Amino acid sequence: MKTKNAKKPANLAHTGKNGYERISPADLKHSGEINKLYMDFITSAKTEREAHDEAVLLLEAAGFKDLDRSVKDGVRLAPGDKVYRSCSGKTLMAVTIGKKPLEAGMHIVGGHTDSPRIDLKQNPLYEAGGLALLDTHYYGGIKKYQWVTIPLALHGVFVKPDGKKVKVCIGEDPSDPVFCITDLLPHLAADQYKKTLGEAIPGEGLDAVAGSIPVAEKDRKEKFKYNVLKLLNGRYGITEQDFLSAELELVPAGHPREVGLDRSMVLAYGHDDRVCAYAGLKALLDLKGVPEYTSCVLLCDKEEIGSVGATGMASNFFENTSAELLNLTGDAYSELTLKRALHNSWMLSADVNALFDPMFPAVSEKKNSAFINHGVCVTKYTGSRGKSGSSDASAEFMAHIRRIFDKNNVIWQTGELGKVDQGGGGTIAWLMARYGMQVIDCGVGLFSMHAPMELAGKLDIYMAYKAYLAFLRDGRK
Numbered sequence: 001m002k003t004k005n006a007k008k009p010a011n012l013a014h015t016g017k018n019g020y021e022r023i024s025p026a027d028l029k030h031s032g033e034i035n036k037l038y039m040d041f042i043t044s045a046k047t048e049r050e051a052h053d054e055a056v057l058l059l060e061a062a063g064f065k066d067l068d069r070s071v072k073d074g075v076r077l078a079p080g081d082k083v084y085r086s087c088s089g090k091t092l093m094a095v096t097i098g099k100k101p102l103e104a105g106m107h108i109v110g111g112h113t114d115s116p117r118i119d120l121k122q123n124p125l126y127e128a129g130g131l132a133l134l135d136t137h138y139y140g141g142i143k144k145y146q147w148v149t150i151p152l153a154l155h156g157v158f159v160k161p162d163g164k165k166v167k168v169c170i171g172e173d174p175s176d177p178v179f180c181i182t183d184l185l186p187h188l189a190a191d192q193y194k195k196t197l198g199e200a201i202p203g204e205g206l207d208a209v210a211g212s213i214p215v216a217e218k219d220r221k222e223k224f225k226y227n228v229l230k231l232l233n234g235r236y237g238i239t240e241q242d243f244l245s246a247e248l249e250l251v252p253a254g255h256p257r258e259v260g261l262d263r264s265m266v267l268a269y270g271h272d273d274r275v276c277a278y279a280g281l282k283a284l285l286d287l288k289g290v291p292e293y294t295s296c297v298l299l300c301d302k303e304e305i306g307s308v309g310a311t312g313m314a315s316n317f318f319e320n321t322s323a324e325l326l327n328l329t330g331d332a333y334s335e336l337t338l339k340r341a342l343h344n345s346w347m348l349s350a351d352v353n354a355l356f357d358p359m360f361p362a363v364s365e366k367k368n369s370a371f372i373n374h375g376v377c378v379t380k381y382t383g384s385r386g387k388s389g390s391s392d393a394s395a396e397f398m399a400h401i402r403r404i405f406d407k408n409n410v411i412w413q414t415g416e417l418g419k420v421d422q423g424g425g426g427t428i429a430w431l432m433a434r435y436g437m438q439v440i441d442c443g444v445g446l447f448s449m450h451a452p453m454e455l456a457g458k459l460d461i462y463m464a465y466k467a468y469l470a471f472l473r474d475g476r477k
């Protein structure tokens with residue numbers, strides 16, 4: 001017979017639970033605020049350059065100073081000081097100096113701000129069939145068929161030989177024209193239908209329509225192309241040769257939208273990985289007081305093509321900047337101290353993961369899938385074909401993460417990227433793990449990753465922010 005005072009046995013089982021069944025009213029309210037700020041951020045940050053510039057604005061408004069100025073002036077840095085450093089206007093590292101010396105390690109949240117897109121070639125403009133067209137070379141892992149017949153905006157820069165930079169943004173203002181890539185009508189698609197999804201739209205078939213009125217000059221050759229050049233010259237003062245020193249990206253035009261009658265989700269271009277990058281940045285901005293360990297946020301470029309190049313995580317930018325920090329905070333700079341600082345660091349590799357999608361249940365293994373609104377997703381290992389290429393986090397570090405998140409009421413879950421041998425992927429985790437630091441993947445789950453518009457849950461976005469904040473201010477106790 002049951003009595004009122006009977007002690008409830010501890011629940012030995014672990015089962016996932018929807019975050020809306022346990023989120024506090026205060027967190028729910030805060031989630032609305034953070035998501036609104038995030039939607040504003042990705043409205044104006046649709047490329048790595050724009051995300052960098054928006055982040056610098058936010059950092060400077062919060063009192064962060066350019067580290068290069070401290071380096072130049074030899075200004076010493078003390079606990080509580082806030083600095084950032086830019087790499088070529090694309091990659092960014094921001095830091096709040098902690099109470100402990102840098103040698104004790106940093107707490108790092110590292111995300112990326114580049115997203116799959118369609119870049120213009122260096123000689124893009126040509127004409128065919130009464131159209132002016134822009135030839136392209138896609139960037140990152142896209143399903144090419146998804147990028148046709150949608151409005152596209154052109155973002156980027158022309159850089160003139162004298163160094164003058166002309167910023168370009170066409171297609172975001174409601175009064176702007178947009179660009180688009182055509183697709184075949186179903187009436188004539190008998191051959192196309194027989195192709196695989198991957199072959200139906202070839203890479204060279206992703207050229208964007210840019211105009212269809214010929215210039216009114218009798219002896220002019222390539223009149224359609226020339227008219228576009230005239231319009232570009234009128235708007236930006238550029239000539240065809242200036243495309244050679246330009247970086248121009250076609251991205252889905254328009255702003256993010258709330259999804260569902262309950263407005264519980266966000267549909268947007270480039271959640272991967274600006275959602276984690278912004279959540280990390282916002283956590284650093286909101287960090288109150290002086291953290292025990294130096295807090296660091298990385299917003300990296302080039303993750304989607306393998307983190308290569310000067311602005312990718314594989315470059316020495318992070319290491320060099322850590323050396324500068326050490327030089328301005330430590331008693332005496334030494335390479336050994338730098339190596340210790342990196343080795344002793346902890347990192348959340350802040351990147352997105354896949355959500356269990358009821359439209360495609362066959363690719364997931366439910367016990368180890370992330371679900372929408374179950375919170376920020378922690379992934380111990382990524383990789384493919386037998387964990388190949390994975391930076392497998394240690395059980396010991398995972399235990400620290402459990403402690404930090406549970407202590408701070410972070411709603412979180414674990415999730416693998418799909419069934420074994422179904423595919424796979426990676427993040428910047430392994431590049432940081434080379435220093436011997438503890439690294440684990442931790443980010444927001446998405447539907448339709450790498451599609452022109454990706455879908456994420458607001459609760460998960462907010463819990464990423466909350467997780468990163470708890471991690472940055474953790475004192476390892």
Ligand code: MN
Pocket residue numbers: 112272273303351352
């Ligand atoms: Mn990513």
Ligand code: MN
Pocket residue numbers: 272304450
């Ligand atoms: Mn990606």
